[in-house]
Amino acid sequence: MGDALTSAQTQVRAPTAARLKITEVFRSLQGEALQVGLPTTFVRLTGCPLRCRYCDSAYAFHGGQWRELEDLLSDPLVQGTRHICVTGGEPLAQKTCIPFLRALCDAGHAVSLETSGALDISPVDARVSRVVDIKTPDSGEVRRNLWDNLDGLRAHDQVKLVICSRADFDWAVTIIDQYRLLERCAVLVSPSFGQVDPSALAQWVLDSGLELRFQLQLHKLLWGDEPGH
Numbered sequence: 001m002g003d004a005l006t007s008a009q010t011q012v013r014a015p016t017a018a019r020l021k022i023t024e025v026f027r028s029l030q031g032e033a034l035q036v037g038l039p040t041t042f043v044r045l046t047g048c049p050l051r052c053r054y055c056d057s058a059y060a061f062h063g064g065q066w067r068e069l070e071d072l073l074s075d076p077l078v079q080g081t082r083h084i085c086v087t088g089g090e091p092l093a094q095k096t097c098i099p100f101l102r103a104l105c106d107a108g109h110a111v112s113l114e115t116s117g118a119l120d121i122s123p124v125d126a127r128v129s130r131v132v133d134i135k136t137p138d139s140g141e142v143r144r145n146l147w148d149n150l151d152g153l154r155a156h157d158q159v160k161l162v163i164c165s166r167a168d169f170d171w172a173v174t175i176i177d178q179y180r181l182l183e184r185c186a187v188l189v190s191p192s193f194g195q196v197d198p199s200a201l202a203q204w205v206l207d208s209g210l211e212l213r214f215q216l217q218l219h220k221l222l223w224g225d226e227p228g229h
């Protein structure tokens with residue numbers, strides 16, 4: 001028989017514990033979104049079905065380490081911090097992300113989720129602040145936007161558009177108007193790092209007359225574009 005398990009032996013094995021594939025867990029200042037500046041622990045999940053041209057986290061597409069939920073929840077970097085940001089990669093591409101987010105909320109953390117907007121956000125625990133990207137034409141992934149996600153946005157969620165060009169900004173204004181996004185939650189615009197001049201985008205925001213929240217990735221100003229910050 002060798003080492004091969006019979007089907008009977010397979011059935012009596014303990015069920016596999018819920019696991020997530022993780023690229024990194026680190027503590028930094030939140031560099032993006034409404035929670036910017038707050039000390040935060042980041043949990044970066046491995047893998048993403050999109051390929052945005054500007055992606056600064058491509059190192060999370062592959063590799064990573066399987067970790068059990070219990071192990072992650074008891075990680076000192078998680079336990080010792082109120083603010084937790086779950087990001088990736090695309091966190092919602094792993095189904096165990098949903099119970100992970102719920103468990104973080106149950107443990108009393110203030111949780112935010114960075115997501116591409118390409119996967120259904122409706123199963124996410126209502127206590128989580130969902131930061132939903134809308135992928136612009138010049139991201140190269142505009143066809144992946146799941147527009148139904150916008151219907152279910154709550155006041156403590158956030159929509160983010162990473163702007164790669166003036167044409168992207170004009171497109172963003174049209175979308176914001178069409179989906180009445182400013183009536184739903186905060187709408188953030190951020191320059192694609194190193195591609196769009198931040199002062200140009202700041203001026204476009206002022207000229208638009210819209211109550212958009214301009215933002216820069218604070219961590220890159222502080223620490224550059226290195227992983228782990």
Ligand SMILES: C[S@@+](CC[C@H](N)C(=O)[O-])C[C@H]1O[C@@H](n2cnc3c(N)ncnc32)[C@H](O)[C@@H]1O
Binds near residue numbers: 057088091117192
């Ligand atoms: C790396 S992604 C991970 C979460 C998810 N996949 C997403 O796209 O939202 C986290 C955030 O970083 C933004 N981002 C990635 N590369 C960027 C860049 N070069 N400049 C500005 N923002 C960037 C993404 O748009 C997203 O809002």
Ligand SMILES: Nc1nc2[nH]cc(C(=O)O)c2c(=O)[nH]1
Binds near residue numbers: 031032042087114229
């Ligand atoms: N400091 C810091 N803040 C962040 N906010 C969102 C991040 C991300 O990569 O999703 C990120 C990140 O990578 N670093």
Ligand code: SF4
Binds near residue numbers: 051057058116
């Ligand atoms: S969806 Fe997020 S992680 Fe995936 S390629 Fe785009 S920016 Fe990178």
Ligand SMILES: [Mg+2]
Binds near residue numbers: 056057
């Ligand atoms: Mg990042």
